[in-house]
Amino acid sequence: MTDLNSQLNAVKSKENFLEKITRIIPGYDGYVNRDNSRELDTILRNTLATRLDANHAKLKNVVLNLSQSGKLFESDGIDKLDKKLQLCIGKFKAAAHGYSRAFDVVKVKEDKLNQLYQFDASLLNNVDVISAACTDMDNNSKAKVDIKADMEKAGLLMDELIKMFDQREQILNTV
Numbered sequence: 001m002t003d004l005n006s007q008l009n010a011v012k013s014k015e016n017f018l019e020k021i022t023r024i025i026p027g028y029d030g031y032v033n034r035d036n037s038r039e040l041d042t043i044l045r046n047t048l049a050t051r052l053d054a055n056h057a058k059l060k061n062v063v064l065n066l067s068q069s070g071k072l073f074e075s076d077g078i079d080k081l082d083k084k085l086q087l088c089i090g091k092f093k094a095a096a097h098g099y100s101r102a103f104d105v106v107k108v109k110e111d112k113l114n115q116l117y118q119f120d121a122s123l124l125n126n127v128d129v130i131s132a133a134c135t136d137m138d139n140n141s142k143a144k145v146d147i148k149a150d151m152e153k154a155g156l157l158m159d160e161l162i163k164m165f166d167q168r169e170q171i172l173n174t175v
Contacts, residue, residue: 061138130161
């Protein structure tokens with residue numbers, strides 16, 4: 001929770017003079033905190049998407065490595081992995097913001113915003129594990145080692161990430 005507070009304070013430090021003044025207005029502080037939480041959540045989700053996107057190059061390297069070693073027929077599953085990877089990236093980029101504007105009918109409370117941020121932050125480990133699996137696949141294809149197990153592992157990890165990210169909607173729906 002202190003990590004969340006330090007990141008929220010970092011976002012707040014970027015506020016201009018007018019935004020800082022409006023914090024003094026009664027009732028406006030919560031609105032601004034929600035806006036900062038929204039920005040923080042968006043930054044986090046974009047970071048996750050960027051980290052996942054870096055794996056496209058690794059998958060292309062795998063195809064190239066297999067092609068150079070005369071095993072291009074083993075790259076059949078790479079296209080499916082690339083599509084799953086694209087789906088994961090799309091989910092992160094297009095996810096609903098944990099935020100409600102001043103006149104929205106349904107209000108998202110700040111504790112829900114923090115819960116949503118913590119949920120998104122917990123996905124960081126999953127993204128790192130997927131990246132490691134793609135790196136293993138790349139390294140093994142360079143070493144001319146069979147990558148079928150690596151491909152299956154990466155696919156299962158991406159499926160798990162998609163399922164976990166779909167649970168994010170439940171947090172928003174339990175307002």
